[in-house]
Amino acid sequence: MPYRSPVSDYEFIFDHIVPMADIAATERFADAQKDVSDAILAEAGKLSDDILAPLQRVGDLNPARLENGVVRTAPGFAEGFRALAEGGWVGISADPEYGGMGLPMALCTAVNDMMTGACISLQLCPLLSQGQIEALEHHASDAIKDLYLPKLTSGEWTGTMNLTEPQAGTDVGALRTKAEPNGDGTYSISGQKIYITYGDHDFGGNVCHLVLARLPDGVPGPKGISLFMVPKYIPDENGNPGVANDLRVVSLEHKLGIHASPTCVMEYSGATGWLVGEEHNGMAAMFTMMNNARLGVGIQGVGIAEAAYQHAVAYAMDRKQGATKLEGGKGTIIDHADVRRMLTSMKADIFAARAIAAACASAIDLTTATGDATHRARAALLTPIAKAFGSDVGIAVSAEGLQIHGGMGFVEETGAAQFSRDVRITSIYEGTNGIQAMDLVARKMMDGGEAANAIFEEIENHAEKAKGQFPDLAEAVWSACETVCETTEWLVAQGDLNDRFAGAVPYLRAFARVLGAHYHLKAAMTGDATRAKLARFYIERLLPEHVGLCAHARVGAAGIYELSADELAA
Incomplete structure (x- = not known):
């Protein structure tokens, strides 16, 4: 379609x-x-x-x-x-x-x-x-x-980011790629990088690689890493692609999805590079790119969810299977209660995730425009939520799309399976969603929960205003927000970060559920009848998940380790 x-x-x-x-x-x-x-x-x-x-x-x-x-x-x-x-x-x-x-x-x-x-x-x-x-x-x-x-x-030239190595994934500080000064302001870069998206292509122009590497005097770990620009072709005196640099694509990964995107293993063999930023401070520069990509990946999940949803709706509108007693129905599977439940859940979650990503992007813009620390803190807080929730929604919606197609969803020719295969990577790259959740409860809570509490205050104030128009929905949003706020206080009070990490993923999910409910309630308040119906569905049926999620988040780490590694492997 x-x-x-x-x-x-x-x-x-x-x-x-x-x-x-x-x-x-x-x-x-x-x-x-x-x-x-x-x-x-x-x-x-x-x-x-x-x-x-x-x-x-x-x-x-x-x-x-x-x-x-x-x-x-x-x-x-x-x-x-x-x-x-x-x-x-x-x-x-x-x-x-x-x-x-x-x-x-x-x-x-x-x-x-x-x-x-x-x-x-x-x-x-x-x-x-x-x-x-x-x-x-x-x-x-x-x-x-x-x-x-x-x-x-x-777009004449294209860019990549080179972090990961076979032995250094999330632990970037374990990288082995070396950078040797050439004495003329350039550096000789040697090492291997993996999972390099669009490490090469046939679009023309130059491919510009940002590569993390360690200088000879770089200390072990992430604090000793520097960042270098290493182009496929060394620019000549006119800034045009000149001689080929000493780098090459060793192989392409054979992936579950995104087949047309070349994911490269790159080999640098004394390639010429130029320092970006200060020596030994490459992670600060690379994190600028990674945070940009994290919001981008979150919205990738939303984008694929949208496509999968459209595909599923079209199929449900057309597929005749079984009889229903729905008066005035379509006579197809969209009349069935469970199919309608899946489709409405998909539509509601897409809106919630899309609004969260837009709010994150808006906070970034207001930070850029004003330099205000409050906007900066909000953008930082929302980034892991936008990335993790957006990609989780993409995976869930694509899976539901397959389910709606029934057996035909398992047949490649219908196209439904491609969405699930393509979107699956989004919860993994640019920091797995578990890493995003750990970042949320640790680094992003170093302010004692101040940035989170500012958001909670906004949500509760808006819910109070909404009680005149939608009293039951507003009360549900206010109550859920209060529960997540209390859970935030519990997390911040834990001195052992492992107690936070053990419940980080359910906590992030609960936070996202409340944010989604807030944006749905705002949508209902506009007077749009369709938006109000969707808001009621989300708040009555999806928001209640926050109760179990918050309970999970507050248990701590002890139970995680009750089964030993050997018992898990038994």
Whole structure:
């Protein structure tokens, strides 16, 4: 079935839930008025629906391949990327000084949602470039900015991030890649990196690798790591791709999904690189890129959930199977109570996850525009929630889509299985969702829960205002928020971080459930009857999960270790 970008959903969110007007009221984003915002959404929707979506199935059936050291992408991918780049979409939030649109991250997030739903395997390429652009804007020298940012922003060149090694995944500090000074301001980079998305392709231009490596005097662990720009082709005196650098693609991973996205094993054999940021401070620069990517990955989950939902609705509207007594029904499986339950749950969770991601992006924009510490803390707090909940929703919705298709969902030709295969990686890369939850209850609670409590106060104040219009729903949201607030206080009081970590995942889920309920209640308050019905479903049927989740979060770590490792293996 044709994919339809959720343009109207974002117009609603930016008008009523996470107001774009608040962002446009700042001097930094004064151009992001409603007419501009709506035009951007409409044009991104057209590109996604007409150009990118037809490549979704093509890419799955024609995986990227490595031929004589050259990566070949699926038919139409190079043309699709060029259309995307020529439209300026890679640089939508990049600095105008280097050719970017300079628009809010909230709009960039919405565009990435649409493009992911259309074709995640292609969208991954600009997503990585966007993260690299942000890292260079914040940390690179003027010389590197002047050379690389215009070409990355235009899509003439593309960017990657190189962290993981066979022995160093989440524990990045265990990396072995070395950087030796050449004495001329450049460095010789040697080592192997794995899981490098779009480490090479046949789109043309240059591939610009940001590589973590350790200098000879770098101390062990993450504090001794530096970051380097290592291009596929060394730029000549005119800034054009010159001689080939000493790097190569060793192999491509054979993956469960995102087949058309080349995931490379990269070998650096004394490749020439340039330092980005300060020596031994590479993790600070790389985390700029990773945090950008974490929000991007969360919205990837939402985008694929949207596509899977549309696919499932179309099938349910058409498939006749069994009789129901629903008066005025369609006569197809969409009349069955359980199918209706699944579809409504899918739709409700997509809205909740989309609103959370938009709120996170908005906080990032307000931080950029004002430098205000409150917005900065909120953006930091919401990032792991947006990443983990968005990707979890993508996985759950895609699985429900398969279930709605029944046996046909297990048949590849229907296309339902591809969504589940493609989205599964989103809870793993850019920090697993367990890592996101641990970050939430540890680093993001170093303020004693202040940033979280500020959000809880907003939710409860809004619930109080909503009691006149939706007394039962408002009371449910207020009560749930209070429970999560109390759980936050319990977590903050635990001196042993393991007691926090043991319940981190259910805590993050409970927090997301309450945030989702808050945004659904705001949607209901607009007077839109359909939104009110969806809000009632979410608040009455999905929000109650927070009770068990919070109970789980407050148990602590003791029970986790009652079964020994040997007993688990028995």
